[in-house]
Amino acid sequence: MNFGTVAILGPGLIGGSLALALAERGLAERLMIYARSPRALDAIRTAGVDAELTGNPSEAVRDADVVVLCVPIEAMAGLVHEIRDALKPTALVTDVGSVKGSVDRDLAPLLDDRALWIGSHPMAGSEQAGFAAARADLFEGASVIITPTQHTQSEAKRRAEQFWQSIGGTVVTLTPEKHDLHVAQISHLPHLLAAALVNQAFDEARELAGGGFRDTTRVASGSPELWTEILLANSKAVALQLDRIMSNLSAVESVLKGEDKAAAKSILFEMLKRAQHSRSKMTESNPLFKKR
Amino acid sequence: MNFGTVAILGPGLIGGSLALALAERGLAERLMIYARSPRALDAIRTAGVDAELTGNPSEAVRDADVVVLCVPIEAMAGLVHEIRDALKPTALVTDVGSVKGSVDRDLAPLLDDRALWIGSHPMAGSEQAGFAAARADLFEGASVIITPTQHTQSEAKRRAEQFWQSIGGTVVTLTPEKHDLHVAQISHLPHLLAAALVNQAFDEARELAGGGFRDTTRVASGSPELWTEILLANSKAVALQLDRIMSNLSAVESVLKGEDKAAAKSILFEMLKRAQHSRSKMTESNPLFKKR
Numbered sequence: 032m033n034f035g036t037v038a039i040l041g042p043g044l045i046g047g048s049l050a051l052a053l054a055e056r057g058l059a060e061r062l063m064i065y066a067r068s069p070r071a072l073d074a075i076r077t078a079g080v081d082a083e084l085t086g087n088p089s090e091a092v093r094d095a096d097v098v099v100l101c102v103p104i105e106a107m108a109g110l111v112h113e114i115r116d117a118l119k120p121t122a123l124v125t126d127v128g129s130v131k132g133s134v135d136r137d138l139a140p141l142l143d144d145r146a147l148w149i150g151s152h153p154m155a156g157s158e159q160a161g162f163a164a165a166r167a168d169l170f171e172g173a174s175v176i177i178t179p180t181q182h183t184q185s186e187a188k189r190r191a192e193q194f195w196q197s198i199g200g201t202v203v204t205l206t207p208e209k210h211d212l213h214v215a216q217i218s219h220l221p222h223l224l225a226a227a228l229v230n231q232a233f234d235e236a237r238e239l240a241g242g243g244f245r246d247t248t249r250v251a252s253g254s255p256e257l258w259t260e261i262l263l264a265n266s267k268a269v270a271l272q273l274d275r276i277m278s279n280l281s282a283v284e285s286v287l288k289g290e291d292k293a294a295a296k297s298i299l300f301e302m303l304k305r306a307q308h309s310r311s312k313m314t315e316s317n318p319l320f321k322k323r
Numbered sequence: 324m325n326f327g328t329v330a331i332l333g334p335g336l337i338g339g340s341l342a343l344a345l346a347e348r349g350l351a352e353r354l355m356i357y358a359r360s361p362r363a364l365d366a367i368r369t370a371g372v373d374a375e376l377t378g379n380p381s382e383a384v385r386d387a388d389v390v391v392l393c394v395p396i397e398a399m400a401g402l403v404h405e406i407r408d409a410l411k412p413t414a415l416v417t418d419v420g421s422v423k424g425s426v427d428r429d430l431a432p433l434l435d436d437r438a439l440w441i442g443s444h445p446m447a448g449s450e451q452a453g454f455a456a457a458r459a460d461l462f463e464g465a466s467v468i469i470t471p472t473q474h475t476q477s478e479a480k481r482r483a484e485q486f487w488q489s490i491g492g493t494v495v496t497l498t499p500e501k502h503d504l505h506v507a508q509i510s511h512l513p514h515l516l517a518a519a520l521v522n523q524a525f526d527e528a529r530e531l532a533g534g535g536f537r538d539t540t541r542v543a544s545g546s547p548e549l550w551t552e553i554l555l556a557n558s559k560a561v562a563l564q565l566d567r568i569m570s571n572l573s574a575v576e577s578v579l580k581g582e583d584k585a586a587a588k589s590i591l592f593e594m595l596k597r598a599q600h601s602r603s604k605m606t607e608s609n610p611l612f613k614k615r
Contacts, residue, residue: 231564258591299550307544
């Protein structure tokens with residue numbers, strides 16, 4: 032399989048890993064990489080990626096059959112304004128943003144009649160950022176959510192599926208709204224909890240924490256700029272999930288404070304048993320849970 | 324260094340790792356292992372650990388210079404009742420329980436004048452349980468909290484320090500009460516959050532979760548029996564820390580729901596920046612954060 036000319040705009044962790052994966056698997060006839068900063072381009076040149084590098088996004092997309100927006104969410108609309116006149120009408124344009132409702136609302140009207148647009152979100156990443164952390168195997172075994180709407184052309188969906196599958200992803204289709212709710216649950220809420228835990232436990236944990244605390248809070252090392260942007264772009268869904276977990280935790284607190292120790296024992300046991308059971312099911316069904 | 328005859332009562336993950344560490348480093352002249360179940364003893368025999376195995380706890384401790392209680396918290400007082408008449412008065416008796424206030428209150432009176440007692444808690448473990456998961460290097464780089472009180476003899480403290488250091492631990496001294504507060508913060512609260520997250524996010528996470536969710540919730544795979552016991556034995560401190568994190572999360576929720584997006588951005592950024600900074604300091608100062 033070959034996707035023709037592929038343009039990656041923003042070669043950070045995700046964009047960089049995408050470039051490495053496409054190059055390693057020989058999936059692009061030509062690979063174009065745009066980065067705003069000359070220093071980022073230098074890093075890719077030094078790494079010896081077989082791609083054409085440019086600081087001009089329109090030049091990157093001019094002949095592209097596939098364009099992947101890998102810049103921060105806040106920068107996407109501006110970038111699309113810059114490139115839209117240079118796009119081929121048959122080009123597939125997608126992104127890798129962690130929030131889909133707002134991205135789709137911003138970009139779909141800009142790309143309408145200019146190219147084939149569909150949002151994507153590869154569920155792969157790391158607390159590290161930048162091209163230095165990029166890996167050709169980042170998407171292997173990862174879920175990639177694509178978010179067609181009623182305006183999405185079926186060809187865009189088909190080609191996006193092929194694209195992500197070809198680098199090892201498992202494609203899941205959700206509406207942008209469902210995506211945002213689900214991802215608030217499995218990514219944005221855990222991030223907030225990890226950050227709150229680190230802030231609360233810092234003094235004790237610095238000296239005493241073991242491997243449990245280390246793993247539970249790993250994501251809190253992620254970029255504060257990136258995560259502030261994500262949480263705000265998905266604030267409604269995050270607030271909802273935060274509300275749900277707080278009422279569950281509040282019930283646990285009542286149980287812990289209560290007088291009836293036998294009832295507390297049975298309620299806590301049920302909660303922990305259910306969690307253990309669910310997590311073992313995840314380990315069975317999700318390939319990433321086996322990989323470390 | 325050699326600790327003479329060492330008796331390990333309860334060769335699960337921690338007790339088993341202790342036995343392996345002592346054997347590997349040649350730290351015990353004789354190693355006695357007591358397990359209640361014949362099947363557990365068989366597993367150790369099969370693994371070829373150089374130790375004397377017995378199903379009789381009094382026999383295990385009769386000549387022991389060091390006795391380490393590695394049974395569940397709930398079983399400790401019963402076990403100490405069984406062994407106290409067989410102990411040498413010069414024996415050091417310690418434990419590995421995850422809660423120290425209640426353990427010390429239960430055991431100190433039983434061991435007074437019978438042996439040298441001090442509580443211990445190695446901050447090492449795994450979501451796995453049992454001798455099958457034991458590793459000789461489990462304590463390397465781990466903090467081990469010892470919890471002397473005003474009744475603790477200085478010799479008990481000195482020997483416990485030596486013992487844990489000799490297998491690679493870094494000893495930290497806290498009162499049982501401080502221990503329980505700190506550990507509620509860095510271990511018991513994270514466990515509850517992980518379990519609540521898994522229960523809430525199971526349907527979405529099963530298909531979609533990436534490495535972040537996997538690591539954030541790893542501890543939720545821990546034994547529900549063990550953790551129910553721990554949370555109940557430390558319920559007061561856990562409720563306190565739960566209360567603190569809920570008021571912090573509630574503040575975040577208000578920010579997410581508020582109208583003032585600029586204020587929200589700055590508050591979230593400060594929270595995430597502080598967490599990222601704190602976590603990088605932990606990675607610098609805590610050897611376990613470098614080890615995976």
